[in-house]
C-alpha cells in the first residue's frame with residue numbers, strides 16, 4: 132500500500148478504486164467523515180420517559196442515549212471511566228442509573244459518578260476527583276423535529292445548518308404527516324448486511340439508470356401481479372414502486388435530482404410517476420391524486436390532517452414528492468413511506484443497513500401496517516429489489532480487485548446541471564449527485580488532514 136494522498140483519489144468526474152477498497156482509506160473515513168459529520172442517533176420517541184435509554188453506534192463508537200430526570204436528552208460514550216468496560220450491555224430500557232458490570236461504578240442518567248464500591252480503598256481526595264470520573268458526553272448532541280443527531284467533533288456547523296433547508300423540509304414533511312404532530316418509531320428494525328463498501332449504497336439509491344436493468348425481475352413480477360388483479364383491487368405500494376422501476380429512460384429523465392451542500396441530495400417526481408398510471412384524478416379514496424400509500428381509513432386520516440393543518444396545507448403535505456432524501460454520509464429519509472435507513476459501515480468491504488419505520492401519531496393503525504409491508508418488500512432480506520442491489524455491490528467490490536485500471540467513471544450528465552438557490556439540479560439519469568457526494572468526501576478527507 133502506497134502513501135495516501137486523498138486529494139488525488141477523487142477528480143470532478145472520476146473516482147479511484149482505492150476509495151472503495153483500501154482499508155487504510157476506510158480508517159481515515161471513519162476518522163474524518165464519520166468522526167466529524169452530524170450522524171443520526173435515534174428518535175426522541177425512544178426516550179419519551181425519564182430514564183428511558185437506548186444504545187447505538189455513532190460512527191464506530193458505542194453510545195448511550197438517555198433522558199435525564201430533568202427532562203433533557205443526554206448522550207454518553209458507553210465506556211466506564213474506571214477501566215474501560217462497556218457500561219450498558221442492554222440495547223434499550225428504562226433505568227434511574229447505569230451500573231458498570233465489572234466493579235459496579237454507578238452513574239446517574241446525567242452521567243455523573245454517584246457510587247463507587249469500597250470507597251475506603253481510595254485516597255482522601257478521591258471524592259473531589261469523582262466530578263471528573265463521570266461518563267464522557269459525546270462532543271455534540273442536537274435534534275431536529277424529534278430526530279436526534281450526534282457529532283464526535285466539538286467544532287463545526289450547527290445541525291440546523293448542516294442539514295440545510297432542503298433536507299430539513301423532508302423532516303418537516305415527515306412530522307407534518309402525523310395528525311397529532313408527532314412520530315413514534317416502531318419496535319424492531321430490518322438489518323441487511325452486504326460485503327461491499329458503504330458508498331455503493333448512497334450512490335445507488337439515486338442512480339436512476341440501473342432500476343429498469345438490474346431490477347427487471349421485480350418489474351416483471353409487478354406487471355404480472357397487476358395483470359392478474361381486478362381493476363378496482365387496491366395496488367400495494369410495493370407493486371406501484373417496483374413496477375415504476377421499469378420506467379423508460381426518457382421518463383426517468385423527467386424525474387429531477389438535486390445535489391446539495393455537504394453531499395446531501397434528493398430526487399423529486401418519482402412518486403408521482405409511480406402513481407399516475409392508476410390514480411383517477413377525482414378518486415377521493417387516495418390522498419389527493421398522487422399519493423400511493425394505501426390503507427384503510429385514509430379518508431379519516433386526511434380529515435384529521437385537514438383539522439390540524441387546513442385543506443390547502445394538507446394537500447401540500449400529501450403532495451410532497453420526495454424519494455430518498457440522502458443526508459451524507461449515511462442517512463436516507465422517505466417521509467411518505469414512513470421510513471428511514473441508516474448505513475453502518477464496519478469495514479471497507481462490509482456494510483450494515485438498518486431500516487426503521489415510524490408511526491404517524493393520530494393516523495389509523497393500517498397506515499403503519501402499510502409502511503411495514505412496504506419496508507419488508509423493499510428493504511428486507513426477503514426483498515426482490517435490494518437483494519439485487521446488494522448482489523451488484525458485492526460484484527463491484529470483487530470486480531475492482533481485477534485489472535490495472537484504477538478509475539471509475541462518473542461522467543453521465545456532466546455539464547448539463549442547472550444551478551438552483553440551494554445547489555445543482557439535473558435530470559434523473561445524470562450522475563450529478565454521485566459527483567457531489569465524492570466532492571463532499573474529498574472536502575471532509577482533505578480538510579481534516
Ligand code: FES
Pocket residue numbers: 211212213214215216231232233234235236
Ligand atoms: S471497569 Fe467499570 S467499574 Fe471497573
Ligand SMILES: [Fe+2]
Pocket residue numbers: 335341342345346516517520
Ligand atoms: Fe436498486
